[in-house]
Amino acid sequence: MIQKVRAIAATGNLSTGFREETLVGAVKDGAHFVGCDAGTTDSGPFYLGSGQARGPREGVKRNLRLILREALSAGIPVIVGTAGHAGGRPHLEWTLEIVRELATENSWHFKLAAIDSEIEKDVLAEALRKGEISPLSPAPRLEREDILRAERFVAMMGIEPIQRALSAGAQVVIAGRCSDVAIYAALPVLRGIPREVAFHAGKILECGAASAAQRLYPDCMAAELDQGGFTVEPPNPALRCTPQSVAAHTLYESGDPHHLVESGGMLDTSHAKFEAASDRAVRVTGSRFVPSATYTVRIEGAALVGYRSIVIAGIRDPLVLRQLEPFLSTVRSVVERKVEDSLKLRSDQYSVRFRVYGRNGSLGEAEPVTEQEGHEVGLVIDVVASSQRLAADIIPIVSHTGLHNPIPEHQGLISNFAYPFSPGGIDAGPVYQFCANHVWRLEDPCEPFKMSVESL
Amino acid sequence: MQELWQLTKLIRSKNAGPFELTFDIMFKDFDGFERVLDSDVLCAENIAQLYKIEISQVRFFRIDNLLAIKITIPRHIFSGDIEDTDIYGGQFHGPLVRLQIEVGPNPGKQRGYVSD
Numbered sequence: 001m002i003q004k005v006r007a008i009a010a011t012g013n014l015s016t017g018f019r020e021e022t023l024v025g026a027v028k029d030g031a032h033f034v035g036c037d038a039g040t041t042d043s044g045p046f047y048l049g050s051g052q053a054r055g056p057r058e059g060v061k062r063n064l065r066l067i068l069r070e071a072l073s074a075g076i077p078v079i080v081g082t083a084g085h086a087g088g089r090p091h092l093e094w095t096l097e098i099v100r101e102l103a104t105e106n107s108w109h110f111k112l113a114a115i116d117s118e119i120e121k122d123v124l125a126e127a128l129r130k131g132e133i134s135p136l137s138p139a140p141r142l143e144r145e146d147i148l149r150a151e152r153f154v155a156m157m158g159i160e161p162i163q164r165a166l167s168a169g170a171q172v173v174i175a176g177r178c179s180d181v182a183i184y185a186a187l188p189v190l191r192g193i194p195r196e197v198a199f200h201a202g203k204i205l206e207c208g209a210a211s212a213a214q215r216l217y218p219d220c221m222a223a224e225l226d227q228g229g230f231t232v233e234p235p236n237p238a239l240r241c242t243p244q245s246v247a248a249h250t251l252y253e254s255g256d257p258h259h260l261v262e263s264g265g266m267l268d269t270s271h272a273k274f275e276a277a278s279d280r281a282v283r284v285t286g287s288r289f290v291p292s293a294t295y296t297v298r299i300e301g302a303a304l305v306g307y308r309s310i311v312i313a314g315i316r317d318p319l320v321l322r323q324l325e326p327f328l329s330t331v332r333s334v335v336e337r338k339v340e341d342s343l344k345l346r347s348d349q350y351s352v353r354f355r356v357y358g359r360n361g362s363l364g365e366a367e368p369v370t371e372q373e374g375h376e377v378g379l380v381i382d383v384v385a386s387s388q389r390l391a392a393d394i395i396p397i398v399s400h401t402g403l404h405n406p407i408p409e410h411q412g413l414i415s416n417f418a419y420p421f422s423p424g425g426i427d428a429g430p431v432y433q434f435c436a437n438h439v440w441r442l443e444d445p446c447e448p449f450k451m452s453v454e455s456l
Numbered sequence: 457m458q459e460l461w462q463l464t465k466l467i468r469s470k471n472a473g474p475f476e477l478t479f480d481i482m483f484k485d486f487d488g489f490e491r492v493l494d495s496d497v498l499c500a501e502n503i504a505q506l507y508k509i510e511i512s513q514v515r516f517f518r519i520d521n522l523l524a525i526k527i528t529i530p531r532h533i534f535s536g537d538i539e540d541t542d543i544y545g546g547q548f549h550g551p552l553v554r555l556q557i558e559v560g561p562n563p564g565k566q567r568g569y570v571s572d
Contacts, residue, residue: 041474044536044543138475138530247522251480255472255528257517305538351538364541366507366532368551384538433537434474 005032005188009221012208014038016218026235027070034071035183039082049151049302049432053084053094078172087177089118103456113165116450117176119153132441139437150303158263160445162186180206196289199267201230211249212239229285243274246282265291301436306384308428309391313417316376319409331402350385395425460555463488469549474535477545483523
């Protein structure tokens with residue numbers, strides 16, 4: 001057991017970057033590992049559903065190159081979690097390919113561990129049948145047929161699969177879907193740091209420099225963990241942490257300010273103390289870790305809903321604006337008839353949404369303001385159908401119908417929509433939805449996470 | 457009357473995962489924090505009404521050491537569903553920014569509250 005572990009978070013997201021000199025300095029000051037989160041569900045279900053990684057690839061490669069260069073020359077491990085943005089198998093492969101390229105280009109030799117977190121649909125369906133899957137709240141319906149129809153599932157690993165990779169001697173660990181906190185808690189817990197310290201430090205480190213008083217740009221963050229607590233200090237001298245900034249970061253993106261549920265237990269920060277250790281460093285003590293009776297991992301899934309095409313238009317005529325709602329509902333009924341006539345589709349076989357910016361474009365049904373303000377609105381006509389071809393075919397029907405739909409105040413053919421582009425229609429590709437907010441009860445925390453190790 | 461933003465240094469909303477929204481409201485000083493809490497303008501009941509959900513679905517946290525209020529609600533429409541308007545949930549705080557808060561002697565202070 002060692003007394004202290006110094007953890008470096010390269011940045012909040014592998015694709016956003018950090019300053020080279022900050023990372024160089026942070027590792028030079030002594031570090032036991034460099035971690036980096038590479039994903040999130042924030043940007044929606046597309047990446048998980050499509051298998052596409054979020055780049056830019058060159059940016060991710062630049063960041064990985066610097067992280068690997070510094071860590072390998074210091075002889076410390078690198079841990080990347082939620083590879084390729086969603087942590088599925090194609091995302092993991094995308095990231096591993098970059099790592100292998102870097103090893104070849106720079107003649108680096110190291111042991112690389114890949115941890116696959118994609119869960120086969122039949123495995124998940126079997127777990128569901130055995131009663132091992134439970135919904136969180138709120139959750140979409142997840143029955144056997146929903147699982148089989150979905151595109152892809154991942155399980156979110158805790159610290160144990162990462163620890164297994166480190167124990168196998170991996171110098172670089174690329175993990176699929178992974179708890180952000182686990183990236184930073186895995187190695188410290190392995191080295192004897194108490195879980196309450198390691199998990200709370202992980203929560204603070206996972207967004208990189210975001211816990212600084214003013215994050216001027218994405219950058220690194222460092223924490224020194226010991227038996228009693230941890231001290232967080234930005235390695236970039238231009239940034240500083242204050243007790244307020246670090247405590248406030250505990251709130252960010254979590255539903256409950258004091259209780260963070262992780263695989264294996266719950267971090268309780270309700271009695272945590274945040275004290276200035278210097279004018280730039282903060283000492284955090286007093287958190288608790290409450291182990292859970294059963295070990296669960298969160299399941300994420302995405303299912304294909306259809307294909308989207310859109311068109312953007314402005315409406316400026318005050319006479320149209322003052323009757324916009326009935327106007328759009330007339331357009332809708334004319335469109336339904338035309339689509340049925342020309343494409344033989346019933347209205348329940350596709351969807352048309354009028355997203356009216358200037359009314360409730362941002363909040364939709366949740367918008368409390370009902371009276372119209374402003375001299376124009378922006379309209380996004382949003383069509384989703386069962387194929388890209390169909391969605392693209394419906395777009396001109398809607399846009400042409402809306403363009404010339406009459407209003408009683410104007411006699412003669414009018415053109416209601418200001419289209420900024422030609423062609424107006426834009427194919428937006430496949431549309432997915434998150435189809436699981438569930439947990440899976442496991443006997444062995446490593447069981448569904450397949451590890452492969454290669455020597456580069 | 458003052459508007460909520462005049463008493464705060466941060467009002468934000470954000471997804472807490474794809475299925476929940478969380479609001480963080482951080483105050484400039486204890487006086488504004490107390491005033492808003494005492495006004496009952498920003499309470500679980502009003503949030504339920506404003507965002508058209510059940511009051512039992514509103515989780516309301518008062519965090520004294522940060523002079524902050526945190527409110528977490530389920531998303532009616534999950535992030536990325538075809539009806540969704542705000543994938544990150546970053547603009548749902550909009551209706552809170554100009555909430556009208558009564559000015560005048562702090563009712564909390566009248567009841568003898570102290571600032572820590």
